Amino acid sequence: MRQLAVAGLMALLPLNVAAEELCPGQRVDATPDGRLLGHISYAQARMTDLAPAPAGFALSGRCLVRPEVAADLARLLAAAALSPEVKGRIRAVSCYRSVSHQRHVFCSKIGPRKAARDAVERARFVGPPGYSEHATGYALDFGTRPSPGCADTNACFARTAAGRWLIQHASEYGFELSFPAGNGQGVSYEPWHWRWVGSSATAPGAAAARALFARARASYPAAPMVNDNPARSLLPVPGFQSLPK
Numbered sequence: 368m369r370q371l372a373v374a375g376l377m378a379l380l381p382l383n384v385a386a387e388e389l390c391p392g393q394r395v396d397a398t399p400d401g402r403l404l405g406h407i408s409y410a411q412a413r414m415t416d417l418a419p420a421p422a423g424f425a426l427s428g429r430c431l432v433r434p435e436v437a438a439d440l441a442r443l444l445a446a447a448a449l450s451p452e453v454k455g456r457i458r459a460v461s462c463y464r465s466v467s468h469q470r471h472v473f474c475s476k477i478g479p480r481k482a483a484r485d486a487v488e489r490a491r492f493v494g495p496p497g498y499s500e501h502a503t504g505y506a507l508d509f510g511t512r513p514s515p516g517c518a519d520t521n522a523c524f525a526r527t528a529a530g531r532w533l534i535q536h537a538s539e540y541g542f543e544l545s546f547p548a549g550n551g552q553g554v555s556y557e558p559w560h561w562r563w564v565g566s567s568a569t570a571p572g573a574a575a576a577r578a579l580f581a582r583a584r585a586s587y588p589a590a591p592m593v594n595d596n597p598a599r600s601l602l603p604v605p606g607f608q609s610l611p612k
């Protein structure tokens with residue numbers, strides 16, 4: 368059935384556009400607006416444009432981001448360290464990902480008895496290669512340790528101490544939530560995934576980041592205070608300030 372959905376989508380595409388095989392057996396191409404399965408395309412940052420995140424922040428491997436992101440991350444973590452509730456608990460699950468790594472992340476969990484049956488379903492939770500903010504060096508997935516019974520990259524992160532602190536404070540350090548609850552992009556609610564756009568338009572590096580994410584910000588604005596479950600609403604959070612546009 369899902370395969371038919373992909374085939375149906377392809378039938379809408381111009382005949383002169385060759386379908387791209389995203390993963391083995393998963394052929395789908397961008398829609399006329401340039402998006403692929405709802406996701407916006409992003410170029411891969413050069414390694415020389417990246418810097419390591421603060422030491423001890425990554426849960427495994429290394430966390431690479433743009434230098435201006437690393438600087439604000441250091442400020443964010445220093446501020447979080449002043450809160451006994453979250454001190455030392457905010458960590459990174461995933462930061463910069465190359466397009467080839469993104470392809471592995473996207474494709475390796477498609478198939479019978481895997482996380483997704485096909486690329487359409489997978490794209491609700493992960494950007495296809497070439498269409499992920501992680502390739503830009505401006506985005507990262509936060510996590511928390513010790514984990515209070517909430518797996519990484521799960522909506523329950525919004526209700527952890529770390530998740531609540533980020534929702535309340537991350538914008539002060541230039542981060543905004545890329546995929547808020549109910550976003551019009553068709554991507555699942557991802558309270559762990561934040562992109563950096565600078566705490567003000569004139570912050571060093573902010574202009575480039577805001578230009579890169581201009582379409583995403585205009586079409587699918589961040590709304591971190593909107594929760595996926597109204598019965599457990601996060602509103603109101605005192606002191607929250609949305610990013611100036």
Ligand SMILES: [Zn+2]
Pocket residue numbers: 501506507508560561
């Ligand atoms: Zn992410």
